[in-house]
Amino acid sequence: MVNGKKLNKILLRIFKKYGLSTKHSKICSQALINAELVGAHSHGLSRLKMYCKRIEKKIINPKPKIKIKKISQSISKINADNCIGFVAGEVGIKEAIKNAKKTGFGLVGIKNSGHYGLSGYYAEKAVKKNLIVFSFTNAPPAIAPYGSRKKLFGTNPICFGTPTGSKIPFILDMSVSVINRGKIRLAERLGKKIPKGVALDKYGKPTTDAKKALKGVQLPIGGFRGSGLAWMVDILSGVLTGGNHGGKVKDPFDDFSGPQNIGHLFIVIKPNLFVGNYNHRIKENIKRVKRLPKIKNVKEIFFPGQNKFYRFKKNLKKKIYISKEIQRDLNNL
């Protein structure tokens, strides 16, 4: 167990040791600690070792020359120079926010980036400035396109955020796979079966065996629908921005043959463009959903992001749990 302040100091020391500037080290440390606080441990400290290894292997650039090119007052193009994804994400969303504040709308395409953690983390930054936001990124192959038995699309999250008229942001940040890979890994460890319809074995046959599923492919939600959504995200964040796409994003844990060249796309919109009272309207919208009759055992209908917000608030007061494995990583790094 460690408190956030102390963890931040440790992380800063590590990132600086690996050659990042103080400013970039801060960005990375904050993103990792945020992932721990919202309970997304798979996107937090468990990735630290991987990031450091990629820096060591010179496939993450610790001293990037990030180039921002204005295409118009609304649109910017960023070459992230293979920096650590957190920095590209931070620079990108700030640029998109600036453009949207000025013109009502901001569009930012980023190439030559890496895994940037949680999409919702960047969306939240825009929502806190009272803006509506889409955040798209692609990821290494995990999902089989509909009709195929080989993975190609990443879990390619769809991320959308909006102010709610309250201090809790509405952040939909969903992968398009039926269940998270982490859950399949857990089922494997516990010797449990996984539900039907979430994965295929390596021969393309449906399986409920976690071990076989891990060797095969994950399935997208809603069959061709989820497959189409994953494809859309690959196009928006990869094809459009100049990033890798079509299965060419490298796995950050397994493939050290070169940089990931992930692409990100941010779309940011001012909420009061068409109506004068957006925050009042969205408040009313959420109220209408919340007062619907509930199914058994449901006390409150949550909007996307609400649960995560409560978890964050709760965890902020507590110390952060560090597993033995993570502690070893921190000591070694």
Next chain:
Amino acid sequence: MVNGKKLNKILLRIFKKYGLSTKHSKICSQALINAELVGAHSHGLSRLKMYCKRIEKKIINPKPKIKIKKISQSISKINADNCIGFVAGEVGIKEAIKNAKKTGFGLVGIKNSGHYGLSGYYAEKAVKKNLIVFSFTNAPPAIAPYGSRKKLFGTNPICFGTPTGSKIPFILDMSVSVINRGKIRLAERLGKKIPKGVALDKYGKPTTDAKKALKGVQLPIGGFRGSGLAWMVDILSGVLTGGNHGGKVKDPFDDFSGPQNIGHLFIVIKPNLFVGNYNHRIKENIKRVKRLPKIKNVKEIFFPGQNKFYRFKKNLKKKIYISKEIQRDLNNL
């Protein structure tokens, strides 16, 4: 059976009789015939009677004064004056295309519209001008928010289109319900069961009984994921634009107490903003997916919209099938 030309003449005559201008009648006729040709009969002639009835009841305005207000060179706001949705959709997407051609990006919010048919129909218009497009619209209650047992969100399609470097547009146009309502209706008529996990009965309990499902609610794909997507679309097309939202969009078939006031949102993006060779890149992207190993009985992996395109081409050469019911409608109207 009737050929397209003749059907067009009949439809023009009907719409003009109901007070629409020649220009608006043409827009409506084309949209309806297109729906028949792509095989989306539920969005075609089967809705004609409903549209005419709503005009008769003065809740669709046949002589609208559509107001387009430029917010910037990229952003426009449209008050559709309760016109028939097809006209609002056509005017809106044209405006968004114009803005995008000029500035790289077009954003158009529309309020006071009605059901505009297939989202993909408008997306296709942008793709044919070599543009990337999102088209959002909300719809009358059909889906229960995750945790609720009462419907509130519409089937709220997510629609995304992109040029492909070939003459076939990539058009993802998907409702967020697990199966279409039409399929449940068909199962009811045939006395068949519906699959597990697609609907709840009116008490909020899962059901495979089509009759009970029709009285209950449809479920979104991927549980909280699809529910979140439906909510996102309601916010973008309703809350943001000034249209109805949060379950207030009236059912066009059943509720004649007033106009629908549906909202639409179009986002249009030039594909060569960040890269010089988008069409080459997307072609390569699609090629990579297509050459993956396939599951049993799949000959080719189709991209979204490909199937519809072939259906359209095939049907274009044939006469259009008119059921007895539709023939009766055409005669009466």
